[in-house]
Structures are given as structure tokens and as C-alpha cells.
Amino acid sequence: MNTTTAAHIDRSERNVGIDIGKSTLDVCIFELDVYLQYPNATEGIRELIKKLSRYKLTRILVEATGGYERGLVEACAERELPVIIVQPTQVRQFGKAQGVFVKTDKIDSRLIAQFGAILKPEPRPLNSKKVRYIRDLLSRKRQLNEIRTQELNRQHKAPSILTATHKRLLKVLDKEIESINKLLAEVVSEVTEWQRTYEILSSVPGVGDGVTFTLLGELPELGQLSPRKIAALCGLAPYNRDSGIMKGRRRIKGGRAPIRTVLYMAMLSAIQCNPIMKKFYKKLVQQGKHKKVALTACMRKMVTILNAMVRDNCEWQAK
Numbered sequence: 001m002n003t004t005t006a007a008h009i010d011r012s013e014r015n016v017g018i019d020i021g022k023s024t025l026d027v028c029i030f031e032l033d034v035y036l037q038y039p040n041a042t043e044g045i046r047e048l049i050k051k052l053s054r055y056k057l058t059r060i061l062v063e064a065t066g067g068y069e070r071g072l073v074e075a076c077a078e079r080e081l082p083v084i085i086v087q088p089t090q091v092r093q094f095g096k097a098q099g100v101f102v103k104t105d106k107i108d109s110r111l112i113a114q115f116g117a118i119l120k121p122e123p124r125p126l127n128s129k130k131v132r133y134i135r136d137l138l139s140r141k142r143q144l145n146e147i148r149t150q151e152l153n154r155q156h157k158a159p160s161i162l163t164a165t166h167k168r169l170l171k172v173l174d175k176e177i178e179s180i181n182k183l184l185a186e187v188v189s190e191v192t193e194w195q196r197t198y199e200i201l202s203s204v205p206g207v208g209d210g211v212t213f214t215l216l217g218e219l220p221e222l223g224q225l226s227p228r229k230i231a232a233l234c235g236l237a238p239y240n241r242d243s244g245i246m247k248g249r250r251r252i253k254g255g256r257a258p259i260r261t262v263l264y265m266a267m268l269s270a271i272q273c274n275p276i277m278k279k280f281y282k283k284l285v286q287q288g289k290h291k292k293v294a295l296t297a298c299m300r301k302m303v304t305i306l307n308a309m310v311r312d313n314c315e316w317q318a319k
Contacts, residue, residue, distance in 0.1 A: 013058040017113025020069045026105040030113035061116040082123035134217045148173045203315035206270025223310030230307045236300040263299045
């Protein structure tokens, strides 16, 4: 079953859906009902870009696949093609709404293209190479920290005879994390347009380089959105769950998980050393809020304060 009629399709557009696989790229040009397949390698991507450049394309849609799409996306951006990365969950939910439950690479590529033709997401410029490099460093730092936490947990449960091997691995991990931190500091210092924002964010008690680098790399919209939008983008906006007379508990969901993670860790420090956050946290706890709920509220308050500070180009002022 397909619930979208031809009347909803603008045949003057050219929407391309590409299903990304580890070894292949399945391509559908929706309005022309054309299907192509290329290897997901440098030569295959070059041939695909050459083919697509013959058309006047409205948008090229690819799903986020954990990195397999990167070569294609960067190649499209270099040729100034209108490439858009979409979330697989959105496409899958769209497919269910269309009554499409079958899954093959060919069907997926058509579904992605149809998603673009109906919902018409707007292409956004790709981040610069330097910003992408910073985000890669941040991602690697998160991976190393996760491995370090896992190793610490193993060490606590391991017999004493194995303590030395755990300590050696932790020493290596600490050295790698330190190296990543140095690289981040060097690269961020080279991005001149970030220097004022770095100074503003660093002026806040409880906000260190880890939080600052993450916000610079993962949240370029900081200072440009309303308090509600910036909170939702960070996954800190509570959503209602009501129906009839039932009033469900509001919960946060979605957003950019790396930002939420570093803000949580920063808030554990901020409620101790930041007078405004400390006072706000204690007030919520005294009102009967669960401590994690109070921490989440503090995280939202912090990100809205940082958003306003960057917007107004002013440093922290304790009042």
C-alpha cells in the first residue's frame, strides 16, 4: 500500500535517494524511476558523482550509517551538489506510514528519495574540513573515555594478580586521551571565528575545555536559536505525555547525546562551584524534585544561559 498519490509529487523536481551499504551504493532518481548501483569506493563514488552531475538535482538524500556515507557526502559537497543526511528512523517511520514493510536495498533507495520528494528537507552546507576534524577528535575522545570507564570497572572486580595488566592499559588510555586533548586545543585555537565564543564559554564556573570544545564542535547553532529550541536541540526539553484525563510524566528525549553527556558531567561540578547553579539545584531539591530531575533542569538552565551569553557577546557575570 502507498498512501501518497501522484498529485503530491512535483515532477519538475529531481530527488535522489541513496541507500548506503558497506560495499555498494543503491541509487534511485525518484521522478524518473531510474535505479543505479555503484561500489562504495573512491572510483565508484567518482562515477556516481559524474552521473548525477548530468541532472539538475533538487536534493540528494542519504541515511546516516555511522560513517559509511562520509566519502559520498564529502564528494557531493565538493561538487556543490545538494546533499542531505537524514536519520534512518525518520525514513523508516515514513515507510511504515506509506505501508511499506518490505526491506531491500532497491526499495530503501526509492523510499529515501520519496521521503525527500514529499517532505522536502532543505539542504544545509557541510561543515568545513577543520570542523569535521574537530568532531572526529571529539568522537575519538568519547570512545577512549568509554573504554577507560569499562576498564576501570573490570579492574574493580578483577583479582589482585591481574591488577598490573589493568594499570598498564589504563596508563595507555590516559596517554591517548591526553594526546587528543592537546590536539583539540591546538586545532580549536586555529579557528579564529571561535575564539570569542571560546572565551565566553570558558568564563563560566564549572565549564571546562571538554564542555567548551564539545559545544563548539557539536552545537554551531549556539547563540542563534531561542531558549526552547536550543534546549530541544540538546535533548533537554521535557515532552508531555497526556491523553484525556491522564497526565503522564514529562520526559526529555532526542537531541544530540554527546552534548547532553558532557553537560551532565559539567553540572556535577557546577552545582558545587557555580553559585547560580548551586542555588537553583538546592531550590529544586527542597521542592521535592528527584536529584536527577534537578540536575537535568540545571543542565537546561545552563545551556540557555550559554546560548544567551553567546548571542549577546558577554562573559559570565555572577549575580
